[in-house]
Each structure stands twice: as structure tokens, then as C-alpha cells.
Amino acid sequence: MTVASTPELEADRQTLIGLIKDEAVFHGDFTLVSGDKASYYVDMRTLTLDHRAAPTIGRLVLDLIRDLDGIAAVGGLTLGADPIANAVMHESVRAGAPLDAFVVRKEPKDHGRGRQIEGADVVGKRVVVVEDTSTTGGSPLKAVEVLRAAGAEPVAVVTIVDRQTAAQAAVEAAGLIWMAAITGDELGLGPQ
Numbered sequence: 001m002t003v004a005s006t007p008e009l010e011a012d013r014q015t016l017i018g019l020i021k022d023e024a025v026f027h028g029d030f031t032l033v034s035g036d037k038a039s040y041y042v043d044m045r046t047l048t049l050d051h052r053a054a055p056t057i058g059r060l061v062l063d064l065i066r067d068l069d070g071i072a073a074v075g076g077l078t079l080g081a082d083p084i085a086n087a088v089m090h091e092s093v094r095a096g097a098p099l100d101a102f103v104v105r106k107e108p109k110d111h112g113r114g115r116q117i118e119g120a121d122v123v124g125k126r127v128v129v130v131e132d133t134s135t136t137g138g139s140p141l142k143a144v145e146v147l148r149a150a151g152a153e154p155v156a157v158v159t160i161v162d163r164q165t166a167a168q169a170a171v172e173a174a175g176l177i178w179m180a181a182i183t184g185d186e187l188g189l190g191p192q
Contacts, residue, residue: 002181005063012056017186019053020044020161025187034136040189042161044132048083057084057181058091061158062099064179065128068155072125075102075117077143080132084160085119088130102127104143122152134159134180137170144174161187 004010023046030041047053061084065071075085085101092099100120108116127147129140140157147154157171162180171178 002064002179002183002186004060005066009059009063013060013181016047016053016056016060017182019047019050020182021187023047025189032135034138036135036165038135042133042163042187042189044160045080045083048080048087048132048160054083054087055091057160058087058089059095060160060181061088061128061130062091062095062097064158064181065156068126068128068177070126071099071128071155073100073102073120073122074128074130074158075104075119075143076129076131077104077106077139080139081130081143084130084132104146106142116146117150117152122147122150124151124153126153126155129154129157129176131157131159133161133163134167135163135165137167137174140167141170141174144176163189 004013024043026041026043030038032038048057074088075081082103089099089101102117102119102122105116129143131140144154154176156177156179158179160181162183164184168178
């Protein structure tokens with residue numbers, strides 16, 4: 001269980017938990033991006049792109065990474081990370097400690113400048129990888145691989161909803177800090 005650093009932010013986190021339970025958790029038979037089968041699916045894009053939730057998500061991620069020194073930017077593998085990175089960027093400006101955002105493409109562009117990382121220049125910079133929900137850690141670790149190859153220094157992975165499966169162990173085995181805003185247990189889902 002995660003707890004926000006202030007009572008106000010914890011109240012916002014609890015409101016977000018309610019929104020996720022009501023609007024983003026679906027029960028049934030699902031195949032996840034990892035290929036794993038699941039009896040529930042957490043569709044966080046319904047909320048990371050929602051005006052009620054996005055500012056809270058930005059503040060929660062900022063709260064989680066507040067003690068990491070020298071972070072210059074946040075982002076991750078497109079598409080799940082994109083709205084989170086933007087929410088963090090906007091909330092960081094509001095908080096007076098601006099961070100930039102970046103997007104990691106699954107493959108380099110085959111036209112233009114052929115870039116795989118868009119947005120903030122990450123070369124030589126300490127960055128945080130964000131993700132909407134995590135099962136195996138595969139998506140953020142792909143982003144980490146691309147970022148390291150580009151000369152960035154990924155420090156941590158932050159997920160909004162931790163399904164409490166293999167992701168944390170995989171991320172920590174890659175030498176990164178693992179952080180989650182909300183766990184499956186808090187959503188009444190528990191590990192898969």
C-alpha cells in the first residue's frame with residue numbers, strides 16, 4: 001500500500017482509487033500485452049486522459065519521485081505513458097519544479113530524423129519511466145533499454161496501478177527503483 005505525503009494528496013489518491021474501481025476495472029477473460037491471461041483488465045487510459053483524474057495522477061507521480069535527486073524528465077513507452085508524462089509535466093510547472101516529458105516509440109521512425117525518443121533531450125539526464133498499469137514490467141523495461149542506449153540515466157519506474165505480479169522484481173533486477181501509486185489490493189483485485 002502506498003500513502004501520499006499529505007492528507008490532501010492522500011484524499012485525492014483515495015478519490016482516484018474510487019474512479020478506477022468504478023470506471024477502469026473490467027472483469028472477464030482478457031489477454032494482456034505480455035500474452036498472460038487475466039480475469040480482470042485495468043484500462044487506465046479511460047482515466048489518464050480524463051480531466052478529473054489526470055491532474056491527480058500528475059501530482060501523485062510527483063509525490064512519489066520527490067526524493068529522487070536531479071530528475072530532468074519523465075516519460076515512457078507510447079501510448080500508456082504519454083498522458084501520464086504530460087500530467088506530470090504540467091503539475092511540475094504548477095508546483096514550481098518543472099520537469100520535461102518524453103515519449104519512447106516502440107521502433108525508431110522510418111522518416112524525418114528517425115528518432116525513437118521524442119520530446120525532452122534525455123542524453124546524460126536522470127529520468128523516470130512512467131506506466132499506467134504493470135504486470136510483467138516489459139513495457140517500461142523496453143523504454144529503459146532505449147533510454148540507456150541513447151545515453152540517458154533511467155533511475156526509477158513509476159506505475160499508477162501495480163497488478164502485484166512480476167513487474168516489481170523485473171524492474172528492480174534491472175537496477176531501478178520501483179514505485180506504485182496504487183496496488184491491486186487497494187482496488188480489491190489482489191495479485192493475478
